[in-house]
Amino acid sequence: MNAYANNAATVDSGGTGRAHTFGGVAAAVLDHQGAVVRWSRAAQDLTGVTAEQVCGHPVLELVADLPDDLRNAPQMPASGRARLRHQCGNLIDVTFRTIEVESSAEFLLLAVPTHHVADHEQHEQGAALLRALSAQNRITIALHDTNLATVQTNAMPGTFDGHPVQPGTRLCDVLCAEDAQNLEAVLRQVLETGAPVVRTNQHVRWRNQPAQQHALSVSAFPLEDERGRPTGVAALYIDSTDAQRARRNLDLAREVAEQVGRSLDVVRTAQDLADVLAPAFGDLTAVVLAQSVPDGDEPPKQLGGGDLRLCTAALAPTTAAWPAGSKRGAPVPPLADHPLLRSSQHGKTVVYGRDDFIALMGGPQPAESVLPNDAHAVMVAPLYARGLTLGNIVVWRTGQSDPFTEDETDLMTQIASRAALAIDNARRYTREHKAAVALQQRLLPPATTDTPAAETAGVYLPAGGGADISGDWYDAIALPSLRLALVAGDVVGHGMPASATMGRLRAAIQTLADLELEPDELLTRIADLVQRLAAEAPPSDHDTIGATCLYAVYDPVTQRCAMASAGHPPPVLVRPDGTAETIQISPGPPLSVSGMPYETTTIDLEPGSILALYTDGLVEPGDRDIDQGLRRLTDALAASCRPDRALDETGRALLTGLVEEAPRDDATLLLARTRAIPAKDTAHWEIPADPAAVSKAREWTTHQLTRWGLDDLHFATELIVSELVTNAIRYGRPPSHLRLIHHNVLVCEVTDSSSSQPRLQRARTTDEGGRGLFIIAQLAARWGCRHGQNDKTIWSEQLID
Structure with missing residues (x-):
């Protein structure tokens, strides 16, 4: 070799x-x-x-x-x-x-x-790869020449629009013109620059199916000959429509979970739902609810057609050209008894074509008021929760939008189920809140009163801008002898328990006020009551039972006001000249602390003065210091309290200006504009410790009634005065005094230095006495006894015709 x-x-x-x-x-x-x-x-x-x-x-x-x-x-x-x-x-x-x-x-x-x-081997592997790619019905491989005509492709009938793609076919022969131009622009850029494009997204429509949109993921790279000259473009088209739809559905479900249910207002929740669904799911969305649901009540249980008492609660987009009958708040017209309506009423999500919807509305003319002009399909999903059908979600698709698919129907069923719970939670909250607010309003006195002592106006603002309630209260209690008690209180906590506690305290104060106790004594007894309430409560709630309170009594005859505080902010006085100041009082402990003394402070008030009682929600909004809040209140009262302005208007304006939009605590304000009984309408005598003074007292009374023009009251008043003076001389201790007050009633008062309590009793026929108070009770509209520190006063009131 x-x-x-x-x-x-x-x-x-x-x-x-x-x-x-x-x-x-x-x-x-x-x-x-x-x-x-x-x-x-x-x-x-x-x-x-x-x-x-x-x-x-x-x-x-x-x-x-x-x-x-x-x-x-x-x-x-x-x-x-x-x-x-x-x-x-x-x-x-x-x-x-x-x-x-x-x-x-x-x-x-x-x-x-x-x-x-x-x-x-590499060639065989490459050929196997090409064969595998060519066999994928979701991946289309196409070779385009320099004119972007198709040279070779694995596209089979049904891959694009149901027709085979022949060599020489251009994109505009398969796609709608605008979509073909956009896609050819991408391929031409690859051909001219030589830079590949990887997974760019394009939305296209087939020429023979323009109503259905597809999502394509396009990857393309240039082809060259052995000398490096461009010969065309190789492109991979992946139909990602299903993947994008699944991703969109997941995003939509997550958006509903995040956005719907944040509010406890029914209409706001419905609007949040509509805003999420349009235009992400449909071109137009309406949320239709039973008319009773926004008010917190249960919807009627009614099947079939007719007037179902529905109203449009929310629309989205709000800027769309909605038909006249689909305005927000508009009632839904009566519906025909359609089979699809029955399916929806049994909890199934249904899709109506345009013709089906017209039949549901009873014909073209009734449907015209609620049917969008270019709508081709509508999906109706019932809002079903806790055994109640609250309403429906109505989603329209218009123009060239895709029809609804089965997957989208299933998705809407899930969305409607979640949304129904959110709306029903809001409905149930509305119902409970209405009940609590109604209770609170029933427990509060009338907003305004008009008595001889003063005219008053009270304003109450619940926490959260009306979303929450608690135990703040005010009161104006008419007392005997034309006097007036003013009360402001604040119970610890919020909600129904606080309102119930407030009602019990208010009732107790009204009862004790009728006993005409001094302010410090009344607060002492109320503190004992709060302690008993705390003892009755569960152990875990002992620390949450408590209150603060300010109690004041104004006497229009003496023009003096006595007040005591149980841990409550001091009142503000606006004098007739417009100057305002905080009354310096000695506050005692809150009512939850018993066994501690309270102190009464007495001040003189000019007629036309305004006394303002309030709760701490008015002077402690946000993080503001209470001293700063008190200065703001004092300045606002000085600026707002004018003689020519109604007190209720002044109170509302003050509350609006001083409290933030959604306060964290309740706020109350009680304004009292004081009056005075003129000296000419009162008469006063000292009674000698002599039984003969009884006749003298009747004589004084007769002359005084004649001066006042009350001759028709001579007989009854003489009897009342005789009995009161006789009792003072016989059972009391000197000095004794007789006072008459003339206003809308005639007041007779006899004061002595004894602390004994008179009692009404029924004398037997053989008794020689014991009928005096019984006679007074028959002749007077009402009578009573009040105790001072060193005396007692028995009084009676007679109506003046």
């Missing part, structure tokens, strides 16, 4: 042994001893050795670096790799295989360069 090796031609100038001109499989026939019998042209091209040179010689003489196991082997191995000497001296790495020839002792030897084997 070495004898002819030097005469071989050079195959590869690089010394790799790779013959550029070799293009087949080298074949040789060997005898049983491994000598060459026949030699193919391809074998000559591979080694550069001719058949004449090699035939008769062992083929192993061509092998370089022959291993010992191969040299001593009895026969050629079935396959393997070897390095052959080329005629030019280079080495050729080949892969060979031997095949026994049937009915002969000869062997067929086949060999190819090893790198050809690797190239072939």
Whole structure:
């Protein structure tokens, strides 16, 4: 073999042994001893050795670096790799295989360069990859020439628009014109710049199905010839419509979970739902509720058609051109008894075509008022929660939008189920809140009162701008002798328990006020009551039972006001000249602390003065310091309290200006503009400790009633005065006094220095006395007794016609 090796031609100038001109499989026939019998042209091209040179010689003489196991082997191995000497001296790495020839002792030897084997394997893998890609019905491979015409594609009928794509087809033959232009712009950019495009998203419509939109993920790269010149574009089109729809559905469900239910207002919740669904799910969305639901009441249970008492609670987008009958708050017209309506009433989400919806509305004319002009489909999902059908979600698709799919129907069913719970939670809260507010309003006194002592106006603002309530209250209690009690209080906590506690405290204060106790004594007794309430409460609520209170009593005759505070902010006084100041009082402990004394403070009030009582929600909004809030209130009262302005108007304006939009605590304000009983309408005498003074007292009374023009009250008043004065002389201690007050009633008062309590009793026929108070009770509209620190006063009131 070495004898002819030097005469071989050079195959590869690089010394790799790779013959550029070799293009087949080298074949040789060997005898049983491994000598060459026949030699193919391809074998000559591979080694550069001719058949004449090699035939008769062992083929192993061509092998370089022959291993010992191969040299001593009895026969050629079935396959393997070897390095052959080329005629030019280079080495050729080949892969060979031997095949026994049937009915002969000869062997067929086949060999190819090893790198050809690797190239072939890669080619096979690439071909397998192309076959796999071509078989994917979601992936379309298309080769476009420089004019962007289709040269080759794996697109099958149904891949795009149901028609096969022939060579020469352009995108505008398959897609709508605008979509084809947009996609060709992407491919032309790749062709011109040579820069590939990876997974750019395009929304397209087929020419024969313009109503249905598809999402394509497009990847494209340029094609070049062996000289690097562009020959076209290879593009991969992946239909991602289902993936995008699934992702959109997940996003929509998450958005509903995040946005719907944040408010406890029914209409606000319905509007949040409509805003999420339009335009993400449909072009137009309406939320229709039973008319009773926004008010917190249960919807009527009614099946079939007719007037279902529904109203439009929310619309989205609000800027859309809605039909006249679909305005927010408008009632839904009567509906026909349609089979799809029955399905919806049984909890199923249904889709109406335009014709079905017209039939549901009872014909084209009734449907015109609620049917959008270009609507082609409407989905209706019932809002069903806790056994109640609260209303429906109505989603319209208009114009060229896609029809509803089964997956979207299932998604809307899930959304409606979640939204129904949010709306029902808001409905139930509205119902409970209305009940609590109604209770609070029933427990509060009238907003305004008009008494001889003062005119009053009270204003109450619940926490949260009306969303929450608690135990703040005010009161104006008319007392005997034309006096007036003013109360402001604040119970610890919020909600129904606080309102209930407030009602009990207010009732107790009204009862004790009728006993005409001094302010400090009244607060002491109320503190004892709060302690009993705390003892009755569960152990976990002991620390939440408590209140603060300010109690004041104004006497229009003396023009003096006595007040005491149980941990409550001090009142503010606005004098007739417009100056305002905080009354300095000594506050005692809150009512939750018993056993501590309270102190009464007495001040003089000019007629026309305004006394303001309030709760801390008015002076502690936000993070403001109470002293700063009190200064703001004082300044606002000085600026707002004018003689020509109604008190209720002044109170509302003050509350609006001083309290933030959604306060964290209740706020109350009670304004009282004081009056005075003129001196000419009162008469006062000191009673001597002599039984003869009784007749003198009747004489004084008669003359005074004549001056006042009350002659028709002479007889009854003389009897009342006789009995009161007699009792004071007989059972009381001097000094004693008689006072008459003339206003809308006639008040008779007898005061003595005894602390004994008179009692009404029924005298027997044989008793000589004990009928005095019984006679007074028959002649007067009402009577009573009040105790001072060192005296008591028995009084009576007679109506004046």
